Amino acid sequence: MIRYRATWCAMPNDLPPWWAVYQQSRRWMEAGCFDALVSDLRAVLRIASGRRAEPTAAILDSRTLHWTPENDPRAGYDRTSRKKGSNLHIAVDTLGYLSILACHTSQSR
Incomplete structure (x- = not known):
């Protein structure tokens, strides 16, 4: 494995x-x-x-982490990006320093 x-x-x-x-x-x-x-x-x-x-301003971004056999139980289907995996959301300040990082299962409906 x-x-x-x-x-x-x-x-x-x-x-x-x-x-x-x-x-x-x-x-x-x-x-x-x-x-x-x-x-x-x-x-x-x-x-x-x-x-x-x-910081007084933030830059937000999100992406879907692709499905792999290791994350199969928690992977969902993201209908927006049409990918199976987990969603990653990140907020950084204007200098690029991390403010918030969140990872969760994509909604499968």
């Missing part, structure tokens, strides 16, 4: 056991640590560019 991403079990041996790293990363994600990190980094980069910390 071909895999498109690394599994937790394939972590290097010089790191803690994979299950400990996975468990800690889940705690950080549930606590919102990564969201806060992205938000703080965006604010620092904007201030360094001479802009306000919070």
